[in-house]
Amino acid sequence: xHIPDGFLSAPVALGAFAxxxxxxxxxxxRIHEDFDERxxxxxxxxxxxxxxAQMINFPVAAGTSGHAMGAAFASIVLGxxxxxxxxxxxxxxxxxxxxxxxxxxxxxNLLNMGVVCLVLYPLFAAARAPRSRGALLAASAVYAWLxxxxxxxxxxxxxxxxxxxxxxxxLPAMAGVHAIIGAGEAVITAAAVSLTLAARPGLVNTAxxxxxxx
Amino acid sequence: xxxxxxxxxxxxxxxxxxxxARVKLTALLFFILMVTSLSGAGWTMALYxxxxxxxxxxxxxxxxxxxxxALAVIPFAAMAGLFLPFIxxxxxxxxxxxxxxxxxxxxxxRFAEVTSKALVCALCVATFSVMTPFSATLDALRRFxxxxxxxxxxxxxxxxxxTLREEAARMIRARDARGYAGRGLAAAMVAGGMxxxxxxxxxxxxxxxxxxxxxxxxxxxxxxxxSAPLQAADWVFLxxxxxxxxxxxxxxx
Amino acid sequence: MNHAIAAAGLSCVYPDGTRALxxxxxxxxxxxxxxxxxxxxxxxxxxxxxxVDLLPFAGAVTVFGAPLNRDTRRQAxxxxxxxxxxxxxxxxxxxxxxDVAFGPRQMGLEEADTATRVxxxxxxxxxxxxxxxxxxxxxxxxxxxxxxxxxxxxDARALALDEPTSGLDPRARREMIALLAALxxxxxxxxxxxxxxxxxxxxxxxxxxxxxxxxxxTAAIISDGNLLDRLGLA
Numbered sequence: 001x002h003i004p005d006g007f008l009s010a011p012v013a014l015g016a017f018a019x020x021x022x023x024x025x026x027x028x029x030r031i032h033e034d035f036d037e038r039x040x041x042x043x044x045x046x047x048x049x050x051x052x053a054q055m056i057n058f059p060v061a062a063g064t065s066g067h068a069m070g071a072a073f074a075s076i077v078l079g080x081x082x083x084x085x086x087x088x089x090x091x092x093x094x095x096x097x098x099x100x101x102x103x104x105x106x107x108x109n110l111l112n113m114g115v116v117c118l119v120l121y122p123l124f125a126a127a128r129a130p131r132s133r134g135a136l137l138a139a140s141a142v143y144a145w146l147x148x149x150x151x152x153x154x155x156x157x158x159x160x161x162x163x164x165x166x167x168x169x170x171l172p173a174m175a176g177v178h179a180i181i182g183a184g185e186a187v188i189t190a191a192a193v194s195l196t197l198a199a200r201p202g203l204v205n206t207a208x209x210x211x212x213x214x
Numbered sequence: 215x216x217x218x219x220x221x222x223x224x225x226x227x228x229x230x231x232x233x234x235a236r237v238k239l240t241a242l243l244f245f246i247l248m249v250t251s252l253s254g255a256g257w258t259m260a261l262y263x264x265x266x267x268x269x270x271x272x273x274x275x276x277x278x279x280x281x282x283x284a285l286a287v288i289p290f291a292a293m294a295g296l297f298l299p300f301i302x303x304x305x306x307x308x309x310x311x312x313x314x315x316x317x318x319x320x321x322x323x324r325f326a327e328v329t330s331k332a333l334v335c336a337l338c339v340a341t342f343s344v345m346t347p348f349s350a351t352l353d354a355l356r357r358f359x360x361x362x363x364x365x366x367x368x369x370x371x372x373x374x375x376x377t378l379r380e381e382a383a384r385m386i387r388a389r390d391a392r393g394y395a396g397r398g399l400a401a402a403m404v405a406g407g408m409x410x411x412x413x414x415x416x417x418x419x420x421x422x423x424x425x426x427x428x429x430x431x432x433x434x435x436x437x438x439x440x441s442a443p444l445q446a447a448d449w450v451f452l453x454x455x456x457x458x459x460x461x462x463x464x465x466x467x
Numbered sequence: 468m469n470h471a472i473a474a475a476g477l478s479c480v481y482p483d484g485t486r487a488l489x490x491x492x493x494x495x496x497x498x499x500x501x502x503x504x505x506x507x508x509x510x511x512x513x514x515x516x517x518x519v520d521l522l523p524f525a526g527a528v529t530v531f532g533a534p535l536n537r538d539t540r541r542q543a544x545x546x547x548x549x550x551x552x553x554x555x556x557x558x559x560x561x562x563x564x565x566d567v568a569f570g571p572r573q574m575g576l577e578e579a580d581t582a583t584r585v586x587x588x589x590x591x592x593x594x595x596x597x598x599x600x601x602x603x604x605x606x607x608x609x610x611x612x613x614x615x616x617x618x619x620x621x622d623a624r625a626l627a628l629d630e631p632t633s634g635l636d637p638r639a640r641r642e643m644i645a646l647l648a649a650l651x652x653x654x655x656x657x658x659x660x661x662x663x664x665x666x667x668x669x670x671x672x673x674x675x676x677x678x679x680x681x682x683x684x685t686a687a688i689i690s691d692g693n694l695l696d697r698l699g700l701a
Binding site: 001002003004005006007010013028031038039040041042043044045046047048049051052053055056057058070073077085086088089090092093095096097098099100102103104159162163164165166168169170173184187188189190191192193194195196199200203 | 242243246247249250251283284286287290291293294296297300301302324325327328329330331332334335336337339340342343348351361363364366367368369370371372373374375377378379381382383385386396399401402403404405406407408409410411412413414416417419420421423424427
Binding site for chain 1: 482
């Protein structure tokens with residue numbers, strides 16, 4: 001759910017820009033410090049990948065279909081900081097090219113879909129610590145689910161703070177619906193990680209070193 | 215409407231297409247700031263909606279294209295609208311019957327306000343993007359001081375958006391051509407496998423693009439043509455659009 | 468005779484343990500045109516990549532007289548223009564113009580100088596009118612020619628081309644061959660296309676399993692049925 005222009009009050013929009021901007025500055029510094037220049041084009045194509053992956057849909061029930069959002073998957077395969085950069089690029093492109101998500105809401109959308117992945121990443125890293133395939137897939141699924149639900153909760157709170165929706169109704173409804181949507185994201189993410197792990201084990205663990213030799 | 219059709223219009227040759235992207239981007243931001251700072255919907259909103267529509271007409275782009283794209287905000291607005299019956303009425307509020315529900319008049323007014331703002335701003339974004347080649351937008355961002363790494367990433371994302379969408383479409387066709395009719399969990403797992411496969415291809419492509427850049431002496435810095443200084447036509451467009459946007463805002467005070 | 472490229476005992480092992488090149492020795496004279504023949508996986512593309520230090524290798528490579536290492540690879544990449552098999556990997560900029568200008572700009576040329584080179588390269592491949600387009604809007608044949616233009620603008624002394632005619636229809640293929648025939652540079656062409664090899668390259672080097680299986684006149688190699696059978700090219 002990309003928040004359009006107009007829905008957020010000025011203080012909420014500005015506050016979200018401040019938080020996302022701070023996260024962006026921090027991520028940029030971390031990328032600059034430990035990111036191999038060989039991978040610079042990878043960020044760009046991964047952003048294009050996030051767009052393309054959203055086309056791959058699957059029927060859920062009664063004519064509705066789900067699709068991947070990809071933010072959690074990007075964090076798992078690229079590491080949290082490069083993935084944040086990827087999401088910033090995806091959201092900027094959507095806001096400027098597709099009128100999907102507002103220009104003034106860019107900070108809030110990046111907070112919901114980028115900063116959330118960054119903040120929850122340590123949980124994922126801790127959960128997959130046993131380094132077994134099972135632990136990794138379970139951690140990926142839970143992480144993906146959490147990012148979707150947390151994004152929905154933040155979105156509800158932002159709209160409430162802006163005086164557009166009542167929190168008492170919006171919070172449980174948004175969280176409830178996204179608990180279901182998040183389940184789809186969890187399965188897709190775990191299946192995608194599983195396939196990536198089988199083909200190129202080194203890719204999944206780039207944020208914490210696992211030797212591949214490449 | 216396909217992405218290609220949109221992109222084709224963005225490479226048009228009208229006077230507005232040729233206005234410097236920095237000027238159009240500035241006008242777009244000014245427009246959005248003025249519209250979002252309005253309180254209440256009404257005739258000012260209609261006047262604001264007229265500006266991008268006028269520009270679309272002047273650029274000879276079919277109105278249908280920008281309107282369809284602006285409708286991207288509708289699902290979000292509809293979602294927010296679902297909560298209307300749950301807004302507790304304020305003191306002295308009028309209660310409006312809406313089907314089986316009763317809706318707070320103040321809540322409904324607020325909803326109409328934010329939805330119309332969203333539509334009008336999206337209309338202006340769609341107008342901007344259908345009249346500005348993306349390469350010019352990238353150049354404008356670079357000129358406005360966006361970090362070079364960010365602009366390079368944005369440029370690659372745009373370039374490979376087309377290629378990867380085709381790749382994803384081919385995978386989907388291959389899946390469906392084999393009579394695929396899965397649902398629920400099994401379908402989600404198949405979709406996940408496809409997402410993983412698409413990422414592997416993406417990753418390999420990223421490696422090859424790096425090689426192609428390195429083979430031509432890539433040093434880590436993006437490069438592009440320095441833009442020409444602003445022309446008289448650019449200043450005219452900037453003055454007219456800024457004056458129009460400001461006048462409507464002042465009239466609404 | 469001046470060597471454009473000399474490789475001695477060149478080996479390259481992929482991270483998964485595949486030995487893609489296994490002791491390749493080869494010299495190519497300035498102005499020479501050489502076809503690299505071999506089945507899929509024979510090591511043709513790997514050889515082209517190692518010649519400009521895009522893959523880690525063991526052995527010694529000399530490019531226009533300079534031993535290839537970390538310090539000289541920038542110069543080597545200026546001297547040897549590499550054209551990739553898939554033009555979508557090579558054309559990564561938002562416009563064709565920016566793609567062709569990428570190399571000259573990275574070389575630090577003045578914008579006016581760059582503009583002259585871009586125009587010359589794009590006119591050479593007959594794509595000047597398409598300069599404002601995104602690579603995505605070009606036909607496959609146009610993309611292949613555009614990929615060539617991205618190194619023509621660098622004025623490389625040698626061109627290393629990976630499958631320049633693969634995926635082209637007969638007419639586009641003929642046009643590509645004519646285009647390459649008119650180039651003054653040293654050419655190293657990895658290909659399955661015997662007609663291309665016969666038309667452009669007096670000499671061919673056949674690779675098999677990462678080793679040089681034959682090196683001699685193209686006409687002799689492509690008419691040796693036993694050899695081609697062994698190479699998986701018959």
